[in-house]
Amino acid sequence: MSYIHDDKIKQLEEKANEMRQDLIQMLLEAGSGHSAGPLGFMDVFCALYFHVLKYDPKNPDWEDRDRFFLSHGHIAPGLYTAMAHAGYFPKKELMTLRKFGTRLQGHPHRETLPGLESTSGPLGQGLSQAIGTALAAKLDKKDYRVYCAVSDGEHDEGQTWEAVLCAARYKLNNLTAILDRNNIQIDGFTEDVMPLDSLVEKYSAFGWHVIEVDGHNIEQIVNACEEAKAIYEKPTMIIAHTIPGKGVDFMEFKFEWHGKPPNKEEAKESLNQLRTLGGKIKSEHE
Amino acid sequence: MINEEMNLVENLFDEERMEKVPTRNGFGEGLVNSGKKNENVVALCADLTDSTRISFFQKEFPERYFEMGISEQNMASVAAGMAVAGKIPFISSYGVFSPGRNWDQIRVNVCYNNANVKIAGAHTGISVGPDGATHQALEDIAITRCLPNLIVMAPADYLETKKAVEAAAEHKGPVYIRFAREKDPVFTTEKTPFEIGKANLLKDGNDAAIVACGPLVYKALIAAKKLEEEGISVLVLNNHTIKPIDEDAILEAAKKTGAIVTVEEHQVNGGMGSAVCEVLSKNHPVPVEMVGMQDSFGESGAPEELLEKYGMSVDGILEAVKKAIKRK
Numbered sequence: 001m002s003y004i005h006d007d008k009i010k011q012l013e014e015k016a017n018e019m020r021q022d023l024i025q026m027l028l029e030a031g032s033g034h035s036a037g038p039l040g041f042m043d044v045f046c047a048l049y050f051h052v053l054k055y056d057p058k059n060p061d062w063e064d065r066d067r068f069f070l071s072h073g074h075i076a077p078g079l080y081t082a083m084a085h086a087g088y089f090p091k092k093e094l095m096t097l098r099k100f101g102t103r104l105q106g107h108p109h110r111e112t113l114p115g116l117e118s119t120s121g122p123l124g125q126g127l128s129q130a131i132g133t134a135l136a137a138k139l140d141k142k143d144y145r146v147y148c149a150v151s152d153g154e155h156d157e158g159q160t161w162e163a164v165l166c167a168a169r170y171k172l173n174n175l176t177a178i179l180d181r182n183n184i185q186i187d188g189f190t191e192d193v194m195p196l197d198s199l200v201e202k203y204s205a206f207g208w209h210v211i212e213v214d215g216h217n218i219e220q221i222v223n224a225c226e227e228a229k230a231i232y233e234k235p236t237m238i239i240a241h242t243i244p245g246k247g248v249d250f251m252e253f254k255f256e257w258h259g260k261p262p263n264k265e266e267a268k269e270s271l272n273q274l275r276t277l278g279g280k281i282k283s284e285h286e
Numbered sequence: 287m288i289n290e291e292m293n294l295v296e297n298l299f300d301e302e303r304m305e306k307v308p309t310r311n312g313f314g315e316g317l318v319n320s321g322k323k324n325e326n327v328v329a330l331c332a333d334l335t336d337s338t339r340i341s342f343f344q345k346e347f348p349e350r351y352f353e354m355g356i357s358e359q360n361m362a363s364v365a366a367g368m369a370v371a372g373k374i375p376f377i378s379s380y381g382v383f384s385p386g387r388n389w390d391q392i393r394v395n396v397c398y399n400n401a402n403v404k405i406a407g408a409h410t411g412i413s414v415g416p417d418g419a420t421h422q423a424l425e426d427i428a429i430t431r432c433l434p435n436l437i438v439m440a441p442a443d444y445l446e447t448k449k450a451v452e453a454a455a456e457h458k459g460p461v462y463i464r465f466a467r468e469k470d471p472v473f474t475t476e477k478t479p480f481e482i483g484k485a486n487l488l489k490d491g492n493d494a495a496i497v498a499c500g501p502l503v504y505k506a507l508i509a510a511k512k513l514e515e516e517g518i519s520v521l522v523l524n525n526h527t528i529k530p531i532d533e534d535a536i537l538e539a540a541k542k543t544g545a546i547v548t549v550e551e552h553q554v555n556g557g558m559g560s561a562v563c564e565v566l567s568k569n570h571p572v573p574v575e576m577v578g579m580q581d582s583f584g585e586s587g588a589p590e591e592l593l594e595k596y597g598m599s600v601d602g603i604l605e606a607v608k609k610a611i612k613r614k
Binding site: 111126133166 | 370399
């Protein structure tokens with residue numbers, strides 16, 4: 001059974017593609033920032049912001065909204081793109097990323113931009129904050145859900161595992177975490193830097209409900225988020241297998257693209273690939 | 287001349303007969319009071335419920351108490367997540383672990399995030415005693431007072447700690463409060479004023495001024511009385527709030543006496559004394575002597591033995607005052 005119609009899936013796939021194009025332009029304009037991560041997680045951002053999450057961009061502090069915490073703050077350009085498309089702020093503001101006076105700080109700052117739930121950047125801290133809000137929701141008997149995106153690399157941090165223990169201890173079934181399993185970090189491939197596998201077995205052993213999905217399959221992402229809602233007495237970890245740099249062939253699978261933006265030529269080629277879906281369709285922009 | 291407006295206890299100098307209660311009890315009781323006043327007050331602890339006295343709250347409000355296990359980093363970030371959802375979390379552990387071990391989480395999730403989290407650091411100062419250097423927090427003021435948005439307090443006795451905790455709960459924004467393990471004289475009363483950021487002038491004087499914080503404030507008063515008997519008139523300021531610091535009170539004391547002695551159970555590098563020096567050097571430089579840990583770690587021993595060895599006893603304060611006056 002599926003929780004999303006085929007038409008909607010198609011619509012979201014197109015939206016994710018548009019978001020990737022905006023992202024490339026944003027990074028080119030900023031002249032610094034992270035490319036591979038946001039491209040790789042864009043389908044998840046798209047599924048969350050345009051199907052899963054309950055929110056009102058006109059009332060970002062709405063008490064009953066679902067909360068989305070981004071733990072690996074360096075992929076903020078992806079989140080900003082989703083938020084702009086969702087209507088939190090005008091899309092043209094994306095071009096201010098990382099610039100003096102911007103609300104789109106290099107790493108997200110909650111107080112600066114309405115709609116952000118947390119301040120993040122230093123790795124390993126987001127899941128703990130999401131736990132805090134999930135505990136507060138239980139205390140207040142609120143039924144909003146708390147979502148938290150975490151990276152694979154930040155599982156090197158001890159605090160991540162403190163949080164993993166804690167969420168299970170409090171049986172936080174109102175918490176859905178989504179692991180951006182892209183296998184890269186700054187110094188190389190995660191399994192070379194500090195092996196993490198098997199994350200499925202680790203999370204299961206730590207008392208979480210674990211679901212593995214293709215992080216570029218909108219339907220699988222949506223269905224996993226729905227499945228999580230039906231789990232009692234356990235937090236859910238959705239391990240989303242993602243391709244870093246997804247959609248731009250020369251960035252895909254390359255850890256070298258973790259922390260740099262495209263230059264003008266590379267941006268042009270990226271946009272061309274995205275607009276033609278890797279040459280599969282003829283671009284109207286050419 | 288003891289300042290009568292401060293409403294200190296009668297028989298202030300009868301140390302033997304004075305009631306002695308640890309400042310950490312003031313934390314426990316203040317937190318319970320705050321919990322009664324505001325149902326959003328919640329408490330978290332990292333496996334030290336009894337010794338931090340957060341157990342008082344746990345007993346009264348079990349559903350609002352959260353055991354975090356031995357994970358201070360997670361605790362600070364969880365508290366930040368609770369705060370952005372409208373709670374007023376107090377997190378508690380020993381000062382060496384929180385704000386020691388979780389400084390980055392406090393910097394980013396609490397302070398930069400401007401989350402309404404209160405950090406309670408227990409077992410601060412050399413007077414922690416027998417546990418030894420690993421457990422004696424002597425750097426916590428330095429690492430917190432450099433953080434934007436954070437208020438830093440070191441109350442002087444049990445009652446003042448209680449007031450500081452209740453004031454912290456009412457203040458919107460991050461606060462750090464340090465307190466101590468030992469039973470210390472309760473020399474203030476319910477009527478003694480307390481306001482965040484406003485130092486209390488406990489005793490007036492003309493020849494030198496002692497600016498002190500934490501339980502050593504009482505020793506500063508004893509030292510001042512002894513000096514009085516030698517004909518030296520010493521002003522005593524209880525500088526319970528280190529950030530924001532009461533510049534006016536410090537400058538007034540400096541202008542009046544022309545010599546300052548800072549007294550704290552903390553490293554002299556970066557602590558309350560350094561904060562006082564920053565105020566003075568910018569506005570009205572006078573000779574300063576600093577009583578505190580002189581850039582060394584502590585060791586095991588009885589609190590009084592350690593205070594004596596490291597120059598934070600009444601005698602240590604006396605000597606520092608005389609030295610400061612000589613330098614005028």
